[in-house]
Structures are given as C-alpha cells and as structure tokens.
Amino acid sequence: MGLFKSKNNTHSDEKKSDKYYYASQWGLMARKFRKHKLAMGSTFVLVIFYLTAIFGNFIAPQGTEQYDGKFVNCKPTPVHYFHEGKFVGPFVYGMKTERDPVTFMAQHVEDREKICRIKFFTQGDPGGEYKWLGLFPSNLHLFEAEDGGKIFLFGTDNMGRDLFSRVILGSQISLFIPVVGMLLTVVLGLAIGSLAGYFGGWIDTVIQRLIEVVRSFPQVPLWMALSAAIPKTMKPAQVFMLMTIILSLVSWPGLARVVRSKFISVKKEDFIMAARISGAPGSKLITRHMIPSFLSYIIVDMTMSIPSLIIGETTLSFLGLGLRSPATSWGVLLQETNKLETIMFYNWKLIPMIFVFLSVLAFNFMGDGLRDAADPYK
Amino acid sequence: MTKFIIKKLLIMTLTVFLISLAVFFIITLPPGDFMTNYVGRMLAAGERVNQEEIDALRRTYALDQPFFVQFWSWFSRIILKGDFGYSFSLSMPVTAVIKAYIGPTMALSITTMIFTYLIAIPVGIYSAVHQYSFGDYLFTTVCFLGQAVPNFLMAILLMFIAFRMTGDTMLGLFSPKYQNAPWSWEKVLDLLKHCIIPVLVIGLNNTCGLIRTMRSQMLDELNKNYVMTGKAKGMKAAAIRYKYCVRAAVNPIASSIGWSLVNIFTGTTITAIVLNLPSMGTVMYNALINQDMYLAGSWLFLMAIATVIGTFISDVLLAWLDPRARKEYLKG
Numbered sequence: 001m002g003l004f005k006s007k008n009n010t011h012s013d014e015k016k017s018d019k020y021y022y023a024s025q026w027g028l029m030a031r032k033f034r035k036h037k038l039a040m041g042s043t044f045v046l047v048i049f050y051l052t053a054i055f056g057n058f059i060a061p062q063g064t065e066q067y068d069g070k071f072v073n074c075k076p077t078p079v080h081y082f083h084e085g086k087f088v089g090p091f092v093y094g095m096k097t098e099r100d101p102v103t104f105m106a107q108h109v110e111d112r113e114k115i116c117r118i119k120f121f122t123q124g125d126p127g128g129e130y131k132w133l134g135l136f137p138s139n140l141h142l143f144e145a146e147d148g149g150k151i152f153l154f155g156t157d158n159m160g161r162d163l164f165s166r167v168i169l170g171s172q173i174s175l176f177i178p179v180v181g182m183l184l185t186v187v188l189g190l191a192i193g194s195l196a197g198y199f200g201g202w203i204d205t206v207i208q209r210l211i212e213v214v215r216s217f218p219q220v221p222l223w224m225a226l227s228a229a230i231p232k233t234m235k236p237a238q239v240f241m242l243m244t245i246i247l248s249l250v251s252w253p254g255l256a257r258v259v260r261s262k263f264i265s266v267k268k269e270d271f272i273m274a275a276r277i278s279g280a281p282g283s284k285l286i287t288r289h290m291i292p293s294f295l296s297y298i299i300v301d302m303t304m305s306i307p308s309l310i311i312g313e314t315t316l317s318f319l320g321l322g323l324r325s326p327a328t329s330w331g332v333l334l335q336e337t338n339k340l341e342t343i344m345f346y347n348w349k350l351i352p353m354i355f356v357f358l359s360v361l362a363f364n365f366m367g368d369g370l371r372d373a374a375d376p377y378k
Numbered sequence: 379m380t381k382f383i384i385k386k387l388l389i390m391t392l393t394v395f396l397i398s399l400a401v402f403f404i405i406t407l408p409p410g411d412f413m414t415n416y417v418g419r420m421l422a423a424g425e426r427v428n429q430e431e432i433d434a435l436r437r438t439y440a441l442d443q444p445f446f447v448q449f450w451s452w453f454s455r456i457i458l459k460g461d462f463g464y465s466f467s468l469s470m471p472v473t474a475v476i477k478a479y480i481g482p483t484m485a486l487s488i489t490t491m492i493f494t495y496l497i498a499i500p501v502g503i504y505s506a507v508h509q510y511s512f513g514d515y516l517f518t519t520v521c522f523l524g525q526a527v528p529n530f531l532m533a534i535l536l537m538f539i540a541f542r543m544t545g546d547t548m549l550g551l552f553s554p555k556y557q558n559a560p561w562s563w564e565k566v567l568d569l570l571k572h573c574i575i576p577v578l579v580i581g582l583n584n585t586c587g588l589i590r591t592m593r594s595q596m597l598d599e600l601n602k603n604y605v606m607t608g609k610a611k612g613m614k615a616a617a618i619r620y621k622y623c624v625r626a627a628v629n630p631i632a633s634s635i636g637w638s639l640v641n642i643f644t645g646t647t648i649t650a651i652v653l654n655l656p657s658m659g660t661v662m663y664n665a666l667i668n669q670d671m672y673l674a675g676s677w678l679f680l681m682a683i684a685t686v687i688g689t690f691i692s693d694v695l696l697a698w699l700d701p702r703a704r705k706e707y708l709k710g
Contacts (some may be wrong), residue, residue, distance in 0.1 A: 212389075213396045216685045217678070218644035221662065225678050228666035229407035311528040315648060318530060319663065334534075338652060340549075343538050350538065353531050361526045 029296065032373040039369020042362035049359060053171040057130035059142045060165035061151065064328050066128060068150070068160040071095070074108045076155040076163075076348050083115055090118040092149050105345075116149020155348040157336055166328050167352050173329040175359065177244055178309035182302050184248035189255025190298070194286055196256070197263025204260075211253040222250055223312055227321045236327035243322055247309050258301055262294040269293075296374040303367035307360040314356050330356050382697055390690055397682045398456075402449045405675035456679075463672035467665060472676045475661060482551070483657040486650075487642045489573065490581045494638065498585045499631065502592025503624060506600060518593075521586035529645060533579045533652040540575060548575050549654045576653055580645045584638055588631060595627040629699050636692035640685045 023031065034040060052059060077092050094114030098107050124141040131137050145151050154163035196207040226246045230239060266272060267290075275289050291298075316322035317331025318338070325332055333352040336342055342349045417432060441448065455461045462472035505514045527535075540548045550557075551572050556565045599605070600623055608618040650659035658677055665673035 209389075209392065209396065212393055213400060216393060216397055216682045216689070217400070218640065218647075218681045218685060221644060221647055221678055221681055224647075224663070224666055225404050225674055226407070228669065228674070229404065231408070307526065315528060315530055319648075319651065321666065334531075337534050343534075343541050347538065350534070353535070356531060357527060360528070361523070364522070364526050 036369035042365035062165035074156040116145040170328040181244040181247035188252040193256035193259025197260040405671040462676040465673040467668040467670040498588035505593040506596030524586040599623040633696040636688035640688040
C-alpha cells in the first residue's frame with residue numbers, strides 16, 4: 001500500500017527531541033500522519049469539500065428548486081478578466097440564443113457587447129432563499145453577475161438548472177450519507193462484534209453465522225434490492241435516512257469481524273487480566289480497556305469503508321433506486337450522463353464524475369496515511 | 379480432508395437456508411403483495427380483472443397465508459421443482475428468464491476472468507522483480523486509480539472516450555447492423571469489439587487487486603533464503619524466479635479463484651445496466667424498477683448461492699494447497 005513511499009526510510013536520522021520520547025500514542029500517530037504527504041493533501045481536499053458542503057447554499061448561486069427554462073443545456077460560461085485588452089475585473093458576457101444553421105439545435109453564445117461584472121456577497125434572486133443549517137433564514141450568495149447576466153460555471157442541465165449549484169448542493173447529500181452510514185456501521189459493528197468476541201460460545205457461533213449470511217450477499221445487488229423497496233412517495237429526508245440504514249446494514253459485518261478477532265486476541269493480554277482481577281465489571285472492561293486498545297484500527301477501517309459507501313450512494317441514485325430529483329446528489333446528477341446525447345453534445349454534464357472520483361480517491365489516500373500512522377511503535 | 383469438506387458442506391447448507399429466508403424477506407418488503415401490483419398493471423393496461431382469478435393465483439402462491447407459510451411454499455417449490463415463481467413484468471416463468479440470460483452473463487464473466495488472470499499475474503511478477511522501477515510505479519499508480527473509480531463511472535468514461543475516438547459509443551453487444559444478421563466473420567469481430575469496454579470495466583477492479591497481491595507475494599518469495607541458496611549454487615536468476623518463486627507466489631491467487639469469479643459475476647450487474655448488455659444484471663434492474671420481486675429475488679438468491687459456492691471452492695483449494703489452513707480450521 002505504501003504508494004510513493006521513498007526507498008530508504010529517513011526515520012532513523014531524524015532528530016528525536018525529548019518531545020518525541022514523551023509524546024502520547026495519539027501524538028505519535030499525528031506526527032507520523034503528517035509525514036504522509038499524499039494523506040495530508042487528501043485531508044486538505046476533504047476539509048475543503050466538507051466546508052463547501054456545509055456552506056453550500058451560500059456558495060451555490062441557485063437553490064435546488066430554481067431553474068431557468070431559457071437556458072437549457074447551456075455550456076459552462078467562461079469568466080473573463082479583460083475586455084478588448086482592458087482589465088475590468090472578473091466578468092461574464094451576456095448571452096443570446098441562436099440556432100445552429102445546420103443542426104437547428106438551440107445554442108447559447110456570448111454577446112460580446114454586453115459586460116456583466118461579477119458581484120460578491122449579494123442578495124440572491126427570489127426563490128434562492130435558504131435556511132443555513134436549517135436554522136438561519138438567508139438569501140446571501142457568494143457571487144452573482146450584474147445586469148441579469150448568467151454565470152453557469154459548469155453549464156446547465158436539460159431543465160436549465162445550474163450544474164455548479166447542483167454539484168455543491170448534491171455534495172451535501174453525497175458526502176454526508178456515507179458519514180452517517182459509517183457511524184451507524186460503527187455502532188452496529190462494534191456492538192455485535194464485541195458481543196461475539198467478548199462472550200464467545202454459542203453467541204459467537206450465532207453471530208458468526210449471521211455475518212456469513214450477510215457477507216454471502218453480493219453488496220451492490222443487495223443494496224439495489226433493498227432500496228428498490230423504498231416507496232417512491234417518500235420525502236427526500238426519509239429516503240436519506242433509509243439509505244444510510246441500508247448502506248450500513250450491508251457493511252457492518254466487515255467491521256464486526258475485525259472487532260471480534262481483535263477482542264479475542266486482546267482478551268488474553270495481561271492488562272485485561274489485571275483489570276479483571278482488580279474487579280472491573282464487564283461493561284467497563286469493554287469500554288475502558290478493550291475498545292481503546294484497538295480504536296485506531298477501527299478508525300482506519302472506517303475511513304477505508306467510506307469510499308465504498310460514497311460509491312454505493314452514487315450508484316444507487318444513478319440507477320434511480322436512491323434519491324430522486326428534485327433532491328440532489330452526485331448520483332442523481334450523473335443520471336443524465338447515461339444518455340447518448342450527453343456524451344455526444346453536452347459533455348460538461350460529466351463534471352460531477354470528477355467530484356465523485358476526487359472524494360473517493362482522497363478518502364482512500366487519507367485512510368492509507370491513517371493506516372501507516374495507526375501503529376506508531378513500528 | 380474429507381472431514382474438512384463435510385464440515386464445510388454442513389455449514390453451507392445452513393447458510394443457504396438462512397440466505398433464502400433473507401431473500402424472501404426482501405421480496406415481501408415493498409408495500410402490498412405482488413398481486414396488488416399485478417392487478418394495478420392489468421387495470422392500467424385497460425384489462426378487465428376477474429376477482430376469482432386473482433384469488434386463485436393468491437392461493438397458488440399462498441399469499442393469504444402468514445409469512446413463514448408463504449416462505450415455505452416459495453422455498454419448497456425452488457428446492458423440489460426448480461420453480462422460481464412467475465415474472466409478472468415479462469409474463470413468463472422466472473426459470474425461463476434465467477435460462478435465456480445466463481449464457482451471455484456466464485460468457486462475459488468467464489472472458490473477463492481469463493483476461494484478469496492473463497494480465498494480473500505477469501504484471502504482478504514484473505512489478506515485483508523490477509521493484510521501484512518506472513514500470514512498477516506506473517502499474518502501482520494505475521492500480522490505485524483503477525480501484526478508486528466506481529465501475530459505472532468507468533463505463534461512462536470509456537463510452538465517452540470510445541465515442542470521441544471512433545464515433546460509436548459501443549453500447550450493447552452488437553452494432554445495429556449485425557444485430558439480426560446471421561453469424562459471420564464480421565459479426566464475430568463486431569462482438570469482440572463490443573466486448574472490450576465491458577471486459578475492461580468489469581475486470582479492472584479485480585485485476586488491480588490481483589496485481590497488488592501477486593506483487594507482494596512475489597516480493598515475499600524473492601527475499602526468502604532459498605533464493606540465496608539457489609544463487610550461491612550458481613542457478614540462473616530467471617530459473618529461480620520462474621521455477622520456484624512464481625510457483626510459490628501463485629498459490630494464494632489460485633485459491634482466490636472462487637471469490638474472483640463471484641466478484642466478476644456481480645460486477646457485471648452495474649456495468650451491464652450502464653452499457654445495456656443482455657445480461658442478468660439488466661434483467662434484475664428492470665425487475666426491481668417494476669417491483670417484479672420474484673424475478674429480482676431469484677437473481678439475488680442465485681448470486682448469493684454463487685458466492686457461497688465460490689467461497690467453498692476457495693476454502694477447499696486453500697486447504698488442499700496449504701495443510702496448515704486445514705488443521706487450523708478443524709481445530710477451531
């Protein structure tokens with residue numbers, strides 16, 4: 001896994017100060033993680049992604065339910081700085097609609113006469129109101145073009161919705177479903193895995209059979225079958241909750257297995273014996289002594305499982321089995337890419353792919369760095 | 379060895395039973411039984427619906443009975459008669475649907491599998507022998523990326539690239555020109571051309587995983603003492619590598635054949651939907667969209683069974699190749 005790792009480890013000739021020797025386990029891990037350049041870069045990318053998602057309604061010029069029927073399938077608008085050699089600051093040209101003389105398809109072209117400067121921190125159009133974090137009503141948007149100019153950074157879709165806004169608003173779902181799903185997975189996996197590992201005996205046997213059954217199901221088809229059972233009339237918020245539950249229902253056995261085997265190996269350690277003899281009750285033994293001793297591995301495991309959850313959500317929504325329009329997620333946006341005309345004429349609609357790809361890759365690299373860091377004494 | 383296999387087989391039977399229970403539970407998940415769905419569809423098509431006929435059908439499938447009776451009626455029909463129920467969206471027995479599509483699905487899976495191993499093993503060996511060379515870094519990077527891209531994105535991306543390069547998106551298994559044409563040399567070539575993208579997409583994930591396993595296994599072997607001994611005795615490096623190291627390193631790969639086949643088998647699902655291939659994946663997808671639960675459930679059931687069998691084959695192969703694993707299992 002040590003991708004791009006240098007051949008000779010520079011670990012030994014590093015100056016080790018007192019701080020190094022007195023550092024706690026977590027301190028050592030942080031130290032080692034920071035050395036993994038790719039993992040640090042990925043973490044940075046992910047922080048930006050999540051911040052963008054949290055402030056999504058502010059950054060996106062359009063809300064989820066806004067559209068502009070006049071600008072259907074519009075190419076990404078280029079942002080200019082110079083007009084006829086003169087610097088005017090960021091602006092876009094106005095747009096006019098023409099018909100292609102050969103194909104008769106409507107085309108949106110720049111009107112070179114009209115300059116619409118880009119204003120920042122503006123009040124949006126009516127319809128763009130939102131509640132930040134579901135609490136604070138606002139209509140403040142990061143940028144807007146003056147004089148009715150239109151900025152479609154990533155173009156528009158077949159209903160005239162701004163793809164840039166949709167990508168950002170979609171990330172609110174595509175990036176948070178996996179996290180919530182992961183947390184559920186952790187709860188299920190930890191609870192079930194520790195039951196099996198701690199008690200052993202018939203409980204262990206039953207749980208192991210259960211794990212085997214769930215693992216026998218191919219992941220994606222099982223996800224498909226379960227989410228096909230979600231009634232089509234449900235509200236997006238309910239679908240969101242059900243999706244997280246479905247995703248975690250399928251993914252807990254992996255974690256439960258890891259937890260179980262860790263429990264079995266840690267049960268024989270001396271410090272557990274010592275705690276037991278000192279009279280620590282079972283619950284305390286598990287939560288205070290056993291779980292913390294392999295917590296770092298669980299964190300690594302969970303980070304590594306997020307990519308598959310992102311892919312899961314995107315795939316299901318892409319197939320029309322998960323969230324549906326007007327609710328937006330990256331998978332919903334990608335539904336349009338599976339049409340021939342998209343690939344032939346409207347290739348900017350493939351842009352959401354880049355974000356799915358980047359976030360999956362970033363989580364992979366971050367997990368990689370965490371795994372290397374998880375064992376700081378090595 | 380016999381004891382090992384018998385123990386595994388017994389557990390397998392239990393697992394299969396539990397799986398079928400889970401599958402049947404999923405089948406009955408959507409609100410209303412599938413008869414309501416069927417009746418709704420008939421009404422929408424403007425057909426007259428006869429209440430007596432519906433009741434008769436309900437009785438055949440035991441829909442008026444409690445869950446476990448329904449389950450038993452479904453399960454026993456599969457076990458005793460090989461009858462998977464009736465597909466309402468396609469108006470034919472599920473068994474007939476499966477028979478019609480299993481061929482192309484298997485053909486695609488096996489082609490991909492052969493391709494996977496043909497690429498993965500040599501590349502893995504090359505990467506290990508030339509560790510930290512340009513080629514090694516290249517393959518490692520490609521593999522990492524290959525494992526990160528979701529299957530369906532890869533399919534769309536390749537479709538896009540194919541369209542840009544050839545002006546054809548390569549959907550389906552044949553060009554429209556050859557769809558109904560009799561078999562000819564050109565038609566075979568056309569089929570092969572259309573197979574490139576599916577095989578690439580389905581195989582990529584697995585190939586990448588295999589390359590990485592092969593590389594690390596091979597590296598382990600190359601650092602063992604017997605290699606040094608061979609060298610000291612004057613053997614050629616190539617002879618040591620290919621006569622001894624490769625043979626030892628290929629063991630775990632060989633024993634993972636069962637899992638690989640299952641991976642590929644299920645990997646075809648999404649890819650087939652995106653690329654519009656005539657495989658079981660597309661059929662299952664349409665069944666799910668139409669809530670034709672008997673068809674969808676049967677497919678899910680078959681795939682789970684395939685996984686169980688694949689795991690069994692892998693376990694047996696591993697136990698056969700490595701006596702330590704066998705002993706470990708019988709003890710614990």
